[in-house]
Amino acid sequence: MSEVVIRVAGANGDGIESSGMLLLKIAARSGRYVFGYRSYQSVIKGGHVWYQIRIADEKLYSHGSDIDILVALNQDAITYQLKHVKEGGIVIYDPSRTTISGAPQGTKLIGIPLLDIATKVSGDPIMRNTVALGAVLRLAGIDIAVADELINETFSKKSQQIADQNIKAAAEGYNFAGVERTFNIKNDSRRRYVLDGNTALSVGAYAAGCKFYAAYPMTPASGILHWFASHENLGVVFKQTEDEITAINATIGAASAGVRAMCGTSGGGFSLMVEGLGLAGMIEVPIVVVEAERTGPSTGLPTKTEQADLLFVNHAAQGEFPRIVVAPRSAEESFKIASEAFNLAEMYQCPVIILSDLYMAEHIEGVEEIDADGVKVERGRVQAEATNDGRFDRYKITDDGISPRSIPGTPGLEFVAASDEHNEYGDLISDVFAGIDEYVEKRKRMHEKRMRKIDTMLKNEDLFKPELEGGQADYFFVTFGSATMPAKEAVKLLSNEGLRFGIISFSYLLPIDAEKTLKILNGKKLIDVEYNFTGQLAQHIKSATGINIEKRILKYDGEAFTPKEIAEQAKLIANGW
Amino acid sequence: MATSYASDIKPIWCPGCGDYGVHAALNKALIDLGIDKSKIMIVGGIGCSSAMPHTFSTYAIHGIHGRVLPIAMGVKLANDELTVIGVGGDGDGYGIGGNHFVHTARRNLDITYIVMDNQIYGLTTGQASPTTLIGTKTKSTPFGDIEEPINPISVAISAGATYVARGFSGDPMHLAELIKNGILHKGFAVIDALSPCVTFNALNTYDWFRQRVYKLDASYKAEDKANALQKAIETETTNWQKIPLGLIYKENRPTYNELDITLKQGSLIKQPLPTKDQVRSLLDGYA
Structure with missing residues (x-):
């Protein structure tokens, strides 16, 4: 694989995000695989941020380890990032604004008057991003014509003048960079979508007919909020609510009324949603809840990643009720999982929690295949009309635990959905009936009915077990959700060193098919890789299968795993086995 | 037309509870309106x-x-053709649900919200509620309540509700009219229904209310907001000696569903799912 890793570093407000996205799109449209990740802070202007863009001729699952090209937009960028530049790497900087000392031997320093060029071309200092972009394209060996096309598409919406100025700025940077050291990354003619995890999830939900999204702003789930808000003209309703309590309860109301509905938040907001989650479980309303984790506890590191809410979402809310928990393992899979989630929620009439995290939500991926045609809408057991004159038994005791549902507005199928324990008609049995023998038995049967849906879910042969890749390997990483991505790349790095690693990864986490999971894990040398202190996936696996994964690579400093750090730790573990 | 919208389920209320009167009033309002019960x-x-x-x-x-109002909001946003009615108590609506009360009012969703206000927590056996009067001794205020009660009428008007009324369960026919007109009103209608708790509130009894309530007459102008706010605080200015009943404030303002870019096109549940072509063309924007 040939690749180039570019890190553009500067301050919040420098325009790094939009030029980073532009570079990803240019590289993708010119026939390369891309991956992007933005590291930022909980401040609006200033501070230190970087955007990493990785371009390669193979599918990427990580923003990469060390930097080939550093674009330093201010002095902090040099102070903090120079040490991450690979031996023989390149630093693009503006000699009028920054000075470099102490660069390792062999580092190629390219001074470009970014600010002067930007000012000359447009009078707007923000355009120094585009000048740097042009220089990077030259070094990365990417055709500038594609850049012109994309710059035009991006900026002509604002004004043709801005688009033309940007094209000129990119050309100046391109010419200035010279060609002494270029990367040669093969390209093909395949089309790739450039999607972050939140966008892929949003489009997947939309494709599945999600018509309602409610949320209170919270990083890193806000991308979904922005997507739905900006696509209200596509026949969806986005409702910003006064808090996450309202978000989930409004979602329950909308789903009760018959539309596919979703809400989303991060761990703090999910904490507020917990009571509503139990309501959805009790009245068997199909809702989808996105929980995009960030570093906790409490406010934690709002702009950093973690996977420390797995056991929380698995168990959140009082009492017991069936739920599905699923963590996408790529942006590509986020689309698929979001579109499946509504079918599962409606088939089993229960909440489905999509467990994402900051890295999953905000990383940007070049995706080749999005199976829009494969999206099926299955609405589950909905009764369309009354079949007799009697009362509708919405919570009918059935063998598979799933009862017929009616959509309000349908004559003759009226019922009360009660958060109190209820009989098959929805009448509460918590008041004058509680404790009376007949109703003790009714409670037991109703609870068993709900819980039977778990057995029904587990009849699905494909979903509720991990995926095994590299069956002949000597060691296996065990992962869920976003940690799967860097672990996949670590497998490649280790194989270059002659170590045979495979990977066993979970997207669907709950319910868990203990028997199948045990079969996949049994007798293998396992290394648990996740973003938390206590090894929550390992605990979950142990409680289901009895297998205790002792070897663990755990990260809880807020930063994303690099493939290299996983490989290095794995090597130590393997050597000591 | 239905002769009753009541079910066969017996209410959980104590004999003499004010909620019976509110139930009768809501049932009468629905009968008068003749809305299909489905x-x-x-x-x-x-x-x-x-x-x-x-x-x-x-x-x-x-x-x-x-969470009455968040759930009701979800229902109304999903299906505008349903008549959505919220019911609950003063603790539910003005205490734990206070945040939702304020925000639902400013959205002007076309929902009718009936709050059975008994100035006490009944089902938890008699603790102070947000509308308990100062000095009242309850299980949670054995030395007398020291917090100023919420005035649901003035809060609702200030927050942007467009139909704000007070009724009394001791006069269900009058209350029924207020509820009926609340349902007919396009926008967020709040009806604070004074509903005595005969078991845990020894102060605010039927007799206590009968001595104090009076009906607003035809000369009262409910469309004048400043006037309405003045009327809303009459309970405070008269130290609860005079309690006005009737429609205190009314305003015609577009509802949330009339303003929302999607809902303007019609009820959400009737809008089609995206076609494969629409999804593909959306995705093309990301290539």
Whole structure:
């Protein structure tokens, strides 16, 4: 694989995000695989941020380890990032604004008057991003014509003048960079979508007919909020609510009324949603809840990643009720999982929690295949009309635990959905009936009915077990959700060193098919890789299968795993086995 | 037309509870309006009065404590053709649900919200509520309540509700008119229904109310906001010696559903799912 890793570093407000996205799109449209990740802070202007863009001729699952090209937009960028530049790497900087000392031997320093060029071309200092972009394209060996096309598409919406100025700025940077050291990354003619995890999830939900999204702003789930808000003209309703309590309860109301509905938040907001989650479980309303984790506890590191809410979402809310928990393992899979989630929620009439995290939500991926045609809408057991004159038994005791549902507005199928324990008609049995023998038995049967849906879910042969890749390997990483991505790349790095690693990864986490999971894990040398202190996936696996994964690579400093750090730790573990 | 919207379920209320009068009033309002019962959604919270949904034979959700309005909002946004009625108590609506009360009012959703206000927590056996009067001794205020009570009428008007009324369960015919007109009103209609708790509130009894309530007459101008706010605080200015009943404030303002870019096109549930072509063309924007 040939690749180039570019890190553009500067301050919040420098325009790094939009030029980073532009570079990803240019590289993708010119026939390369891309991956992007933005590291930022909980401040609006200033501070230190970087955007990493990785371009390669193979599918990427990580923003990469060390930097080939550093674009330093201010002095902090040099102070903090120079040490991450690979031996023989390149630093693009503006000699009028920054000075470099102490660069390792062999580092190629390219001074470009970014600010002067930007000012000359447009009078707007923000355009120094585009000048740097042009220089990077030259070094990365990417055709500038594609850049012109994309710059035009991006900026002509604002004004043709801005688009033309940007094209000129990119050309100046391109010419200035010279060609002494270029990367040669093969390209093909395949089309790739450039999607972050939140966008892929949003489009997947939309494709599945999600018509309602409610949320209170919270990083890193806000991308979904922005997507739905900006696509209200596509026949969806986005409702910003006064808090996450309202978000989930409004979602329950909308789903009760018959539309596919979703809400989303991060761990703090999910904490507020917990009571509503139990309501959805009790009245068997199909809702989808996105929980995009960030570093906790409490406010934690709002702009950093973690996977420390797995056991929380698995168990959140009082009492017991069936739920599905699923963590996408790529942006590509986020689309698929979001579109499946509504079918599962409606088939089993229960909440489905999509467990994402900051890295999953905000990383940007070049995706080749999005199976829009494969999206099926299955609405589950909905009764369309009354079949007799009697009362509708919405919570009918059935063998598979799933009862017929009616959509309000349908004559003759009226019922009360009660958060109190209820009989098959929805009448509460918590008041004058509680404790009376007949109703003790009714409670037991109703609870068993709900819980039977778990057995029904587990009849699905494909979903509720991990995926095994590299069956002949000597060691296996065990992962869920976003940690799967860097672990996949670590497998490649280790194989270059002659170590045979495979990977066993979970997207669907709950319910868990203990028997199948045990079969996949049994007798293998396992290394648990996740973003938390206590090894929550390992605990979950142990409680289901009895297998205790002792070897663990755990990260809880807020930063994303690099493939290299996983490989290095794995090597130590393997050597000591 | 239905002769009754009541179900066969017996209410959980104590004999003499004010909620019986509110139930009768809501039932009468629905009978008068003659709405198809399958097109009605009644949402309740938790508490004595919140169990009211069970006593009707419409669609209903008996939800969780304080969340009547968020659930009702979701229903109304999803299906504008349903008549959505929220029911609950003062603790549910003004206490734990206080945040939702304010924000639902400013959205002007076309929902009718009936709060059975008994100035006490009944189902939890008699603790102070947000509308308990200063000095009242309850299980949670054995030395007398020291917090100023919420004035739901002035809060509702200030927050942007467009139909704000007060009724009394001791006069169900009058209350029924207020509820009926609240349902007919396009926008967020709040009806604070004084509903005595005969078991745990020894102060605010039927007799106590009868000595103090009076009906606003035809000369009262409900459309004048400053005047309405003045009327709303009459309870405070007269130290609860005079309690006005009737429509205190009314305003015609577009509802949320009339303003929302998607809902303007019609009820959400009737809008088509995206076609494969629409999804593909959306995706093309990301290539």
